[in-house]
Amino acid sequence: MYDIPIVALSLQVAFVATGLTLPIGLITAWLLVRKNFRGKFLLDVFVSLPLALPPVVVGYVLLWLVGTQGWVGQISHGLFGSTVAFTWFAAVLASSVVSFPLVVRSFTVALAGVDPKLEVAAKGLGAGSLRTFLTVTLPLAQRGVIAGVLLGFVRALSEFGATIIVAGNIPGRTQTVPTAIFTRISSGDTNSAWRLALVSLVLGVIALAVHNWLLNRPRSFDSSGLDRSDGPPS
Amino acid sequence: MISFNLQMKRSEFRLDATGEFGSGITAVFGPSGAGKSSLLDCLAGSVRPDSGYVQMDKTTWYSSLDKVWVTPENRRVGTVYQDGALFPHLDVKSNIEFGWKLIPEHKRQLDPLELADFMGLSNLMSRGPSTLSGGERQRVAIARSLATMPRLLLLDEPLASLDTARRGSILNYLKRVHAEFDIPMIYVSHSISEVVAISSSAMMLEAGKVVGFDHPTALLPYASKSETIDKFENIFDGVIGSSTDYLTKVEVNGVEISTGRQSKCMGERVMVSLGANQIILAAERPENISARNIIKGKVVETWSNLGKVFVHVDAGPKFIVELTENALKDLGILIGCDVFLVFKSSSVAVFDT
Numbered sequence: 001m002y003d004i005p006i007v008a009l010s011l012q013v014a015f016v017a018t019g020l021t022l023p024i025g026l027i028t029a030w031l032l033v034r035k036n037f038r039g040k041f042l043l044d045v046f047v048s049l050p051l052a053l054p055p056v057v058v059g060y061v062l063l064w065l066v067g068t069q070g071w072v073g074q075i076s077h078g079l080f081g082s083t084v085a086f087t088w089f090a091a092v093l094a095s096s097v098v099s100f101p102l103v104v105r106s107f108t109v110a111l112a113g114v115d116p117k118l119e120v121a122a123k124g125l126g127a128g129s130l131r132t133f134l135t136v137t138l139p140l141a142q143r144g145v146i147a148g149v150l151l152g153f154v155r156a157l158s159e160f161g162a163t164i165i166v167a168g169n170i171p172g173r174t175q176t177v178p179t180a181i182f183t184r185i186s187s188g189d190t191n192s193a194w195r196l197a198l199v200s201l202v203l204g205v206i207a208l209a210v211h212n213w214l215l216n217r218p219r220s221f222d223s224s225g226l227d228r229s230d231g232p233p234s
Numbered sequence: 235m236i237s238f239n240l241q242m243k244r245s246e247f248r249l250d251a252t253g254e255f256g257s258g259i260t261a262v263f264g265p266s267g268a269g270k271s272s273l274l275d276c277l278a279g280s281v282r283p284d285s286g287y288v289q290m291d292k293t294t295w296y297s298s299l300d301k302v303w304v305t306p307e308n309r310r311v312g313t314v315y316q317d318g319a320l321f322p323h324l325d326v327k328s329n330i331e332f333g334w335k336l337i338p339e340h341k342r343q344l345d346p347l348e349l350a351d352f353m354g355l356s357n358l359m360s361r362g363p364s365t366l367s368g369g370e371r372q373r374v375a376i377a378r379s380l381a382t383m384p385r386l387l388l389l390d391e392p393l394a395s396l397d398t399a400r401r402g403s404i405l406n407y408l409k410r411v412h413a414e415f416d417i418p419m420i421y422v423s424h425s426i427s428e429v430v431a432i433s434s435s436a437m438m439l440e441a442g443k444v445v446g447f448d449h450p451t452a453l454l455p456y457a458s459k460s461e462t463i464d465k466f467e468n469i470f471d472g473v474i475g476s477s478t479d480y481l482t483k484v485e486v487n488g489v490e491i492s493t494g495r496q497s498k499c500m501g502e503r504v505m506v507s508l509g510a511n512q513i514i515l516a517a518e519r520p521e522n523i524s525a526r527n528i529i530k531g532k533v534v535e536t537w538s539n540l541g542k543v544f545v546h547v548d549a550g551p552k553f554i555v556e557l558t559e560n561a562l563k564d565l566g567i568l569i570g571c572d573v574f575l576v577f578k579s580s581s582v583a584v585f586d587t
Contacts, residue, residue: 120280121319123306125333125382132307135332139323 003180003192007199010176013088014156017095021103021152026145029107030133034116051101055161059094062166066090088174091167095156103152110144111137143214150211154204236290236386236418240276242283249273249283249442259412259419261433261450263426263457268439270422274388277420278313279306290385309386312379312417316391318371320363326350326374327359333382346381352414353377353407369400373407380415387411387419393428402469402505402585405432426450426457427467427507430554451554454544455537466510466544470551472584474502481526481579489550492526492579505585510556512581515545516574517565526579529553533571536562547575 028047032040050058065072066085073083084090114137122132138145160178169179177196184193237254249269262270275281276296277288285298295304312333320329330346350356353373363371372392379387389408393401409432412419423429429436429450436450438457446453454466475483475490482496484506491506498504519528531549538544543562545555553575567573 115319117315117319118321120278120306121313121315122321122332123280124278124309124311124313125378126307126310126336127333128305128307131336136321140321 003196003199005172006175006177006180006196009088009091009174010157010178013091013095013176014153016089016092017099017156018149018153020092020096021100022149025100025103025107025148025152026138028104029111030137032104032108033111034119047104048101050098055094055098055159056165058097059162059165062090062093062097062162066093066166085166086168086170086174088167091159091163091174091176094162094166095159098159098162099152099155102155103148106144106148106151107141110141110148113144114140143217147211147214150207150214154207154211157203157207158200236277236288236420238277238288239286240273240283240288241285242272242276242281244272247272247442249276251437251439251442251444253437253444253447255418255420255437256435257416257418258434259408259421259432261421261423261429261436262439263423263429263436263453264439264445266424267441269442270424270439271390272442273439274313274390274420274422277386278311278388279304279309310382310384311386311388312382312384313388313390314372314375314379314392316394318363318368318375320366320371320374320378322363324363325359326355326361326363326366329363329374330355330377330381332378337382343383344381346377349377349381352410367400368396369403372396372404376404376407376411380411380417383415384417387417389419389421391422391424393423393425398507398583398585400585401428402507405469406471406505408432426454427465427469430454430466431469451535451544451546452537454554455542466554466556467507468510468551468553469505469507472504472506474498474500474504476500482584484582484584487551489529491529491582493582493584494580496584498584507583507585508553508577508581510544510554512577513553513555514576515547515555515557515561515565515567516576517567517571519574520576523576524578525576527575527577527582529575531573531575533567533569533573535569536567538562545573547573549575 032044063085064070066083067073068077068083073085077083118136119132122136127135158178160182163176164179167174169175169183177200181193181196184196235254235256239252240249242249247269249272251269251273262273264270272281276283279295282303287294287298288296294300294302295309296302321332324332330350334342334346350359353376355373355377358366358370366374393404396404405428421433433450436448436453437444438446438453446456470486472484472486472491474496475485477495480495481492483490484493484504486506493506529549531547531553533545534548535546536543538559541559543557543559545557545567547553547555555575
């Protein structure tokens with residue numbers, strides 16, 4: 001039963017990371033899909049970069065950023081008297097950054113699937129940009145957005161490389177399921193390693209099953225053609 | 235009144251248009267790619283032109299000189315698109331109420347339910363947009379715009395995706411809407427028949443430039459030059475009259491028009507359409523002729539361009555007749571002459587309103 005705090009911390013890290021990537025990812029995806037601006041290409045590359053880098057490198061860059069030498073670390077040191085390096089929040093940062101490209105990619109596809117004319121129509125009816133996004137764009141992109149969130153959540157749960165560098169592997173404080181498995185395998189504790197591996201498997205299967213179900217489910221408003229089963233024709 | 239002066243360049247396309255539209259129904263027409271939709275986008279504010287101004291009554295919506303730009307959500311311009319652009323995730327009721335709900339309660343002037351009733355949508359309120367016919371979708375789109383009491387209603391080819399039978403019905407709804415709500419409308423179309431049927435003045439665009447701005451019938455000769463503009467159809471409101479075995483009479487503005495046999499009841503309201511090139515003009519009443527319609531009228535106006543002539547004949551309803559220049563000369567038709575309109579009952583199409 002000493003697995004429970006590890007699983008709980010892993011879930012906590014993944015939930016908070018997802019909570020961070022959802023709004024930032026939506027804004028980023030919206031910028032990439034609907035706006036034209038200078039440096040859009042660079043933003044696109046920058047967003048996808050963690051996908052192309054070894055997670056260890058991402059972790060190393062993060063460590064440098066949040067450490068006392070990095071500007072993020074200096075700000076947090078000045079504000080709170082400490083850096084976030086080797087805390088559970090560092091694990092959140094690592095998970096967020098690594099899952100971010102996947103989340104943004106799903107969101108971009110989802111938002112691009114919404115007819116821009118509907119947004120123009122909403123604005124013509126008096127809805128501002130934010131309201132249009134919340135009442136028209138988001139509901140129509142809902143499926144892809146939820147799918148992206150789940151994908152990001154799964155990726156955050158399984159994050160190892162960046163996490164172990166920037167958050168460490170401190171039992172009871174920053175040890176997540178993947179880093180705990182690593183420790184147990186290293187120390188030859190195969191039975192308990194397998195146990196945690198099974199937990200990972202179950203969580204992953206559940207999230208992916210929901211993800212796939214969401215993407216394949218027909219939407220009520222997709223029913224095609226003139227289905228005039230109720231009400232008289234006019 | 236809306237006045238504008240707009241310049242906009244988008245890759246190969248250049249729009250340069252100036253105009254002033256009153257409180258009636260003004261048509262903007264021209265072949266596809268003429269810049270009709272771009273003009274509407276600039277008026278609605280969904281596209282920002284490169285330079286110029288847009289002025290609605292005393293409010294400036296856009297001025298490149300004074301650096302004024304009013305965002306679309308603050309212009310209160312209703313737009314009805316070709317396909318309706320209804321929100322697919324909302325039912326008819328929520329679609330109609332979308333903009334209405336954004337108006338502060340004490341400023342709401344219309345009851346969406348009454349509006350739905352006016353547009354004949356009362357029994358569709360809980361339906362999803364994908365289950366509606368094209369005509370129903372357009373009516374929802376019109377009701378949705380009206381619910382916000384727009385200062386201006388833009389109609390971007392609202393009939394283009396409808397079959398002919400439904401077109402007349404929407405035209406009729408639009409006329410009723412204009413009579414009831416007194417909202418200035420701009421009606422964009424590539425069909426000169428629709429333009430003549432609905433608008434009081436029309437602007438013709440070609441390659442981003444204004445080539446004419448006049449009474450719609452006066453633009454007929456220009457329109458006839460363009461192959462992408464539909465052939466002209468006379469469109470009238472009528473009421474079903476008596477029927478024989480093979481013919482049904484439709485009363486249009488005091489004149490009886492014989493059409494093919496209709497399976498409709500006497501007194502039913504319909505729209506009839508008749509191609510301008512389907513009518514023969516005769517200087518005297520023809521005898522022993524197979525055509526079932528011989529209607530006396532007076533020539534009001536003629537316009538000619540490139541060998542084609544359009545003659546405007548007032549016979550109660552006002553008919554537009556397309557002739558060739560030679561035919562006009564041979565007949566010796568002058569303005570004020572009495573003439574006879576001759577056409578077959580099978581040339582007349584009858585539609586539900």
